[in-house]
Amino acid sequence: MAEIHLKSLAHSYSKDASKPSDYAIREMDHVWEHGGAYALLGPSGCGKSTLLNIMSGLLSPSNGKVLFDGVEVNHIPPEDRNIAQVFQFPVIYDSMTVFDNLAFPLRNMKTPEVQVQHRVHEIAEVLELTPLLKRRASNLTADEKQKVSMGRGLVRSDVSAILFDEPLTVIDPQLKWKLRRKLKQIHEQFNITMIYVTHDQLEASTFAEKIAVMYDGQIVQFGSPRELFERPNHAFVGYFIGSPGMNFIEVQRSANGVQFGNTQVNLEPELVELLSKIPSNNIKVGIRPEFIQVWDEPNHDAYCCDLVHVADLGTYKILDLKLNGQELKVRLEEDRQVPKGKVYISFPEQWLKLYVDEFLVELPEEFEGESA
Amino acid sequence: MNKITNNKAWWLVLPVFLLVAFSAIVPIMTVVNYSVQDIFDQNTAYFVGAEWYREMLRSPRLLDSLLRQFSYSFSVLLIEVPLGIAVALMMPAKGRMASVSLILVAIPLLIPWNVVGTIWQTFSREDIGLFGWAVNSIGIDYNYASNASDAWFTVLLMDVWHWTSLIALLCYSGLRAIPEAFYQAARIDRASSWAIFRYIQLPRLKSVLVIGVLLRFMDSFMIYTEPFVLTGGGPGNSTTFLSQALTKMAIGQFDLGPAAAFSLIYYLIVLLVCYLFFTVINLQDKAK
Numbered sequence: 001m002a003e004i005h006l007k008s009l010a011h012s013y014s015k016d017a018s019k020p021s022d023y024a025i026r027e028m029d030h031v032w033e034h035g036g037a038y039a040l041l042g043p044s045g046c047g048k049s050t051l052l053n054i055m056s057g058l059l060s061p062s063n064g065k066v067l068f069d070g071v072e073v074n075h076i077p078p079e080d081r082n083i084a085q086v087f088q089f090p091v092i093y094d095s096m097t098v099f100d101n102l103a104f105p106l107r108n109m110k111t112p113e114v115q116v117q118h119r120v121h122e123i124a125e126v127l128e129l130t131p132l133l134k135r136r137a138s139n140l141t142a143d144e145k146q147k148v149s150m151g152r153g154l155v156r157s158d159v160s161a162i163l164f165d166e167p168l169t170v171i172d173p174q175l176k177w178k179l180r181r182k183l184k185q186i187h188e189q190f191n192i193t194m195i196y197v198t199h200d201q202l203e204a205s206t207f208a209e210k211i212a213v214m215y216d217g218q219i220v221q222f223g224s225p226r227e228l229f230e231r232p233n234h235a236f237v238g239y240f241i242g243s244p245g246m247n248f249i250e251v252q253r254s255a256n257g258v259q260f261g262n263t264q265v266n267l268e269p270e271l272v273e274l275l276s277k278i279p280s281n282n283i284k285v286g287i288r289p290e291f292i293q294v295w296d297e298p299n300h301d302a303y304c305c306d307l308v309h310v311a312d313l314g315t316y317k318i319l320d321l322k323l324n325g326q327e328l329k330v331r332l333e334e335d336r337q338v339p340k341g342k343v344y345i346s347f348p349e350q351w352l353k354l355y356v357d358e359f360l361v362e363l364p365e366e367f368e369g370e371s372a
Numbered sequence: 373m374n375k376i377t378n379n380k381a382w383w384l385v386l387p388v389f390l391l392v393a394f395s396a397i398v399p400i401m402t403v404v405n406y407s408v409q410d411i412f413d414q415n416t417a418y419f420v421g422a423e424w425y426r427e428m429l430r431s432p433r434l435l436d437s438l439l440r441q442f443s444y445s446f447s448v449l450l451i452e453v454p455l456g457i458a459v460a461l462m463m464p465a466k467g468r469m470a471s472v473s474l475i476l477v478a479i480p481l482l483i484p485w486n487v488v489g490t491i492w493q494t495f496s497r498e499d500i501g502l503f504g505w506a507v508n509s510i511g512i513d514y515n516y517a518s519n520a521s522d523a524w525f526t527v528l529l530m531d532v533w534h535w536t537s538l539i540a541l542l543c544y545s546g547l548r549a550i551p552e553a554f555y556q557a558a559r560i561d562r563a564s565s566w567a568i569f570r571y572i573q574l575p576r577l578k579s580v581l582v583i584g585v586l587l588r589f590m591d592s593f594m595i596y597t598e599p600f601v602l603t604g605g606g607p608g609n610s611t612t613f614l615s616q617a618l619t620k621m622a623i624g625q626f627d628l629g630p631a632a633a634f635s636l637i638y639y640l641i642v643l644l645v646c647y648l649f650f651t652v653i654n655l656q657d658k659a660k
Contacts, residue, residue, distance in 0.1 A: 091557035095575035
């Protein structure tokens with residue numbers, strides 16, 4: 001069993017950290033529940049690997065606690081934490097056979113040889129490594145090596161969480177989906193908490209039930225792939241998830257909503273009222289390219305844009321538009337006619353999101369604008 | 373296709389041919405020429421065929437020094453390789469101390485052979501040498517000038533002092549090339565420090581160790597200066613290794629014919645050992 005709780009955790013690589021920018025991990029509270037399949041998604045250098053190494057114990061956090069099932073493990077070394085970690089580049093003991101590689105963690109624990117045999121064969125079966133057991137590990141292909149290093153984590157019966165640090169980086173694209181499916185299958189079979197670090201949103205959303213998006217040392221949103229797509233909590237999530245990312249327009253307050261240049265965007269009256277209570281002037285509206293409505297004819301709701309560029313991606317088209325000097329990307333289904341010169345678009349109210357100081361502001365329940 | 377015959381191109385090979393001729397073929401053929409003749413003076417020489425070879429292969433002088441040479445070279449490897457690995461493991465990986473220890477370890481490598489010989493020749497003297505005096509004063513009778521095994525020990529100690537650094541530096545570079553993830557994975561796999569050494573570090577040192585062993589073998593097989601400076605090959609013939617036996621014969625006694633045969637045999641032995649070594653390593657790589 002392992003529920004991993006990060007309690008007011010923060011980490012800095014420098015000894016005398018004072019500014020927030022000194023921290024690789026800014027103070028956070030987060031719970032990974034037992035048995036979940038999670039992804040930790042973020043750009044390079046956002047602190048994902050640091051966070052992973054803190055959980056596995058390879059790194060000791062400078063502030064806060066790591067709790068496994070409520071027990072503090074800050075000072076417990078990785079070898080005593082009942083976790084396994086799979087690294088970006090496959091780690092195999094290349095002087096040994098595949099069998100000996102898989103047996104290595106068990107033999108280190110002085111497990112009786114009968115049990116070693118049994119367990120290794122069981123895991124090799126799951127990972128489809130049985131035909132390779134007698135081969136030397138140094139001659140395997142990258143994906144086989146990565147399976148072996150995964151197997152070393154699974155072979156220990158006391159492992160309750162496996163941490164993956166971008167494990168598919170060195171794998172051929174056509175093998176990636178196969179391995180990912182294997183991972184999911186293992187997750188279902190073994191009831192193990194799995195945390196998967198990646199910078200690839202596709203990888204994250206195919207593997208995980210819930211994704212934690214990390215940006216600048218903090219988890220800015222934790223939710224299902226769908227939530228991340230439809231309701232990005234932070235401007236970064238909108239920009240990072242989706243291809244292309246969310247459109248953001250910097251706006252000023254106006255009587256019925258917000259405006260940029262002389263373009264007026266109306267918002268719900270309650271939202272306008274809420275906005276008027278916030279002092280900050282860093283206001284943006286965001287909308288996904290998929291949710292922008294494109295009209296064939298001008299109508300009273302629609303804004304008139306200039307068409308700058310059309311990219312035909314085969315299954316859909318991406319239009320680059322200019323609206324009052326602001327660039328917008330719009331996704332257009334393949335069967336729709338591409339308008340010439342002028343494009344008429346509107347922003348459906350439910351998909352138009354308001355961001356103040358990069359955080360989402362919405363009605364009615366939550367208001368997270370001030371946590372930044 | 374019409375082939376154009378133009379033998380003038382052979383002239384282009386000439387520079388290389390000349391270079392190789394003067395650097396290798398001519399000297400070797402001179403030695404071969406000497407080895408089949410009995411030379412009395414500049415005008416008197418008799419062709420003797422393989423006589424000198426037969427004599428040399430039966431000569432106790434050559435066989436003794438050959439045996440001595442092999443046991444010396446193997447002792448050198450047996451001591452320097454494990455010691456070099458141990459030193460490399462103990463050297464700090466980063467920081468100021470890493471640079472300091474690298475410089476300290478590299479110093480012996482910069483000292484010329486005859487200086488090393490002179491240093492130890494003085495250092496080990498029982499009357500004025502600190503080492504020799506210290507050993508004697510704790511009750512061990514030690515005198516390299518009169519005791520054969522003491523002389524042997526001193527020559528070996530000299531080589532270990534001079535060349536362990538080479539193995540240590542090679543291994544140090546090999547160790548630094550192991551990615552951090554290997555150690556992290558080993559920790560998570562609960563490997564003991566012995567297991568980390570045996571299954572991570574040692575296998576990854578293999579390629580540098582092959583070079584290290586080869587270099588140390590060849591170098592120690594040619595040792596000349598140190599025993600020459602220490603005791604001149606003595607006491608008796610106890611530290612007369614192959615190259616010194618050869619020099620005594622060729623330059624000391626001017627037995628050019630036997631010495632030429634000796635040096636060709638010597639050369640073939642070195643070639644043979646290197647070939648065997650190379651083949652064994654290659655076979656191992658293929659077996660993988």
